[in-house]
Amino acid sequence: MKGFLAVYLREILLFKKRIFRILLSFSINPLLYLFAFGIGLGKNIVIGGKSYLEFLIPGLISATSMMQAFAINVEINISRFYLKIFEEFQASPVSHFSYALGEILSGVTRAFLATFIILAISFLAGVKFHLNFYFFLAVFLNAFIFASLGLTSAMLIKSHADQALVTNFIITPMMFLGGTFLPYRKSSLFYKTFYRNFTPYHNFSYFKKHCFI
Amino acid sequence: MSNIALKVENIVKKYPSILALKGVSFEIKEKELFALLGPNGAGKTTIIRIIAGLTNPTSGKIYLFEKNLFENPIWSKSQIGIVPQYINLDVELTVEENLLIHGFLYKLPFPFIKKRIAELLEIADLKERKKSKIKELSEGLKRRVLIIRALMHQPKLLLLDEPTIGLDPHIRRKFWSFIKNIQATGTTILLTTHYMEEAEHLADRVAFIFSGKIIAINTPQNFISNLGNYALDVYLSDRVKSYYFKDKLEAEKELLKYSKDHFVSLRRVSLEDVFLNYIEKNL
Numbered sequence: 001m002k003g004f005l006a007v008y009l010r011e012i013l014l015f016k017k018r019i020f021r022i023l024l025s026f027s028i029n030p031l032l033y034l035f036a037f038g039i040g041l042g043k044n045i046v047i048g049g050k051s052y053l054e055f056l057i058p059g060l061i062s063a064t065s066m067m068q069a070f071a072i073n074v075e076i077n078i079s080r081f082y083l084k085i086f087e088e089f090q091a092s093p094v095s096h097f098s099y100a101l102g103e104i105l106s107g108v109t110r111a112f113l114a115t116f117i118i119l120a121i122s123f124l125a126g127v128k129f130h131l132n133f134y135f136f137l138a139v140f141l142n143a144f145i146f147a148s149l150g151l152t153s154a155m156l157i158k159s160h161a162d163q164a165l166v167t168n169f170i171i172t173p174m175m176f177l178g179g180t181f182l183p184y185r186k187s188s189l190f191y192k193t194f195y196r197n198f199t200p201y202h203n204f205s206y207f208k209k210h211c212f213i
Numbered sequence: 214m215s216n217i218a219l220k221v222e223n224i225v226k227k228y229p230s231i232l233a234l235k236g237v238s239f240e241i242k243e244k245e246l247f248a249l250l251g252p253n254g255a256g257k258t259t260i261i262r263i264i265a266g267l268t269n270p271t272s273g274k275i276y277l278f279e280k281n282l283f284e285n286p287i288w289s290k291s292q293i294g295i296v297p298q299y300i301n302l303d304v305e306l307t308v309e310e311n312l313l314i315h316g317f318l319y320k321l322p323f324p325f326i327k328k329r330i331a332e333l334l335e336i337a338d339l340k341e342r343k344k345s346k347i348k349e350l351s352e353g354l355k356r357r358v359l360i361i362r363a364l365m366h367q368p369k370l371l372l373l374d375e376p377t378i379g380l381d382p383h384i385r386r387k388f389w390s391f392i393k394n395i396q397a398t399g400t401t402i403l404l405t406t407h408y409m410e411e412a413e414h415l416a417d418r419v420a421f422i423f424s425g426k427i428i429a430i431n432t433p434q435n436f437i438s439n440l441g442n443y444a445l446d447v448y449l450s451d452r453v454k455s456y457y458f459k460d461k462l463e464a465e466k467e468l469l470k471y472s473k474d475h476f477v478s479l480r481r482v483s484l485e486d487v488f489l490n491y492i493e494k495n496l
Contacts, residue, residue, distance in 0.1 A: 006317035010303065013314070017305050084301035091265045092318040093290040 003094035007102025011075070012109070022110075023117065026068065030060055030118045034125065057122045057129065062142060063175040064118055065111035069143040069150060070171055072107040076154035077163055100151055107147025108140060115139050146171075217279070218243045218370055218401040219264070224273035226259050226425075233259045234270070235425040241370075246392070246402040248416035250409065250488060256425040257405035258298060261374045264403070265295045277370065291319060294368030298375045300355045304348040308339060308358050311347060312365055319366035326365070333361040337391070353384040357391070364395065371395065373404045377411060389414055409485035419484065421491050428491050436487040444486055448476040455489075457482060 015022065037056055045052040080086040089099050122129065153166045219241040226234040234256045241247040249257045262268040264275060266286055275282040282289045302311050309330060316326035334340045337357045347355060356376065363371060373392065377385040385408075392415060396402055406412055412419050413433045420430045429436070441457030443464040458464035464479055471477045 003318065003320065006314060006320075009317060010306075010314045013306055013310055014303065083304065084297070084299055085303060087267055087297065088301055088315070089318065090267050091290060091293070091295050092315075093287045093320065094318055095287065 003092075003098030004101040004105065006094065007089065007099055008105050011103070011106030014075075015106075015109070022113070026064070026114045026117050027121065029067075030064055030114075030121060033060055034121065053122075053125070053127055054129070057118065057127055061115050061118050061139065064114045065139050065143050066146045066175065067171065068114040069107040069111040069145075069147040070153075070167070071110065071150065072103055072147055073150040073154035073157075073163060073166070075106075076103060076151065077157070077160060080154070081160060100148075103151050104144060104147040107150055108143040111139060111143030111147070216243045217241070218245070218277070219403065220276040221260070221264070222274040222276070224260065224263060224275065225271045226256075226263065226268070227271045233425055234263075236273070237422070237425070237427055239420050239427055239430060241401055241403060243401055244396065244399055245417045246396050246404060246415055248412040248419045249403065249405045249422050250407070250412045250419050250484075251405075251422035252407055252492075255422045257407075257422055258374055260422075261295070261372050261403070261405055264370075265293055265372055266290055291366065292369045293372060294363030294366065294370070295372045296359050296363045296374060296376050298378060300347075300352075300359060302347045302355060302358060302362070305346060307344050307346055308334070308350070309343040311358060312362055315362045315365045321366060329365055329367075333364060336394075337361045353380055353387075356380065356388070360391070360395075364400075369401060371400050371402045373402060375406055376404070377406070377408065385411070409483060409488060413484040421488055423492055423495055426495075428495050433484050436484060437482050440487050440490060441482050444480055444482045445471070446478045446480070447471045455486060457486065457490075 034053070034056070037052075047055040076086070119129075119131075153163075157163055157166070217240050221237060221239050224234050224237045225232075237256065237260060239247070249260065251257050259268065263270050264277075264282070266282075266289065269283075277285075277289050277292060280288065303314070306314070312330045312333065313326060316323075316329065321329070330343070331340075334343050337360070339354065339357060339361070342350065342354065347358065350358065360373075360376065376392070377388050380388065389411065392402065392404070404412070404415060416433060418430060418432050419436065421428045431439075441459050443458045443461055445456045445458065445464050445467055447454045447456070456464075456467060458467070468477055468479050
């Protein structure tokens with residue numbers, strides 16, 4: 001078996017063990033956002049001829065898949081600092097590239113699972129959507145990039161405490177300011193230029209809205 | 214052809230605030246059980262981590278079966294099994310799943326992995342626990358899983374870093390026979406420990422390491438006989454002073470002399486005496 005598959009298999013086995021906990025935790029955030037922003041705040045708002053809920057869901061998928069893909073940094077750091085399993089990988093004849101690929105693919109898997117949960121919730125809430133190949137491609141690319149960032153940040157930080165800094169200063173602002181909840185077209189020139197050119201999240205969020213709505 | 218399994222040449226390891234290894238050199242013969250013995254912080258784990266590829270040395274060379282370890286990292290790692298000091302198993306996975314993942318990491322074919330898991334579970338007497346999660350096992354059983362995990366890929370060199378730390382004495386003794394059985398299969402073993410009696414029972418040769426330096430290498434028997442066969446402990450007001458004798462009669466004569474003013478005891482010399490003697494000389 002290829003090295004990256006061994007790393008991926010471990011993550012999937014752990015995933016399987018925690019599946020109910022994971023499904024529950026993956027559902028809570030999107031449900032809260034849907035209730036608070038979609039059904040509560042946005043029931044009278046129309047964007048581009050569509051309901052706010054239809055606008056919100058692709059953004060929510062972008063945000064959740066980004067968060068879940070990035071969240072591999074938490075798992076990696078538990079392996080590094082607490083369980084010390086990371087050393088089992090380091091001592092094995094698996095290359096750094098294979099290790100990274102295995103972890104990133106597990107992040108992509110988490111992101112897809114989170115996406116399917118939101119789609120299921122949205123379907124039950126009566127939201128109409130059209131899924132196509134490009135939508136899933138966007139989810140994949142979004143997840144791949146943020147899982148890679150998650151891996152990089154996990155390798156760079158020195159303790160559990162540093163982990164929250166990355167999430168608080170990079171990921172959360174990206175989610176709130178990257179077009180998840182509001183159309184960026186109505187924003188200032190500075191904001192548009194900054195987000196178009198410097199944040200991958202914005203582009204995926206925008207792309208998914210185009211594929212989805 | 215050389216029968217040297219591992220050759221460590223002048224390894225230096227500097228951390229920002231400390232010089233952990235000050236030019237460590239030693240050789241281990243094939244199928245030998247070689248023990249690195251030293252107090253906490255002497256540098257034992259640092260050497261193990263460097264050999265296992267977990268840390269880079271500042272300078273020095275290591276040869277594994279005549280191949281440069283640092284120039285052939287992937288090959289070297291496939292030849293080495295490591296049992297770390299701490300339990301680094303996936304606690305939520307079962308014994309079998311932990312072994313399975315290790316097999317995949319070492320790129321073993323699936324049918325071989327299945328066969329090897331069955332074999333090792335039998336050897337370690339863990340057959341009944343293969344579906345148990347690691348977190349459900351006792352400390353002793355977890356340590357057994359750690360060892361058999363390191364043996365999954367049939368390593369030529371097994372690194373045991375304080376494998377019996379924290380175990381009860383009777384379980385530690387069981388481990389000794391387990392380790393001896395592994396050596397009997399032809400595996401070369403590098404063991405680090407700060408339990409003197411462990412090294413005395415298990416090792417073919419022992420190296421004393423103190424403050425990042427190897428201060429002596431010999432067989433436990435030679436170490437002991439060079440110091441003397443009998444030790445006379447004299448309990449002074451502030452410390453215990455030990456005297457060593459080759460001959461029992463001579464030791465008994467001294468015992469009578471000291472027993473007038475002090476509490477005294479006569480016993481066989483152990484590796485601990487040798488170690489303390491070296492430490493005193495090196496302080």
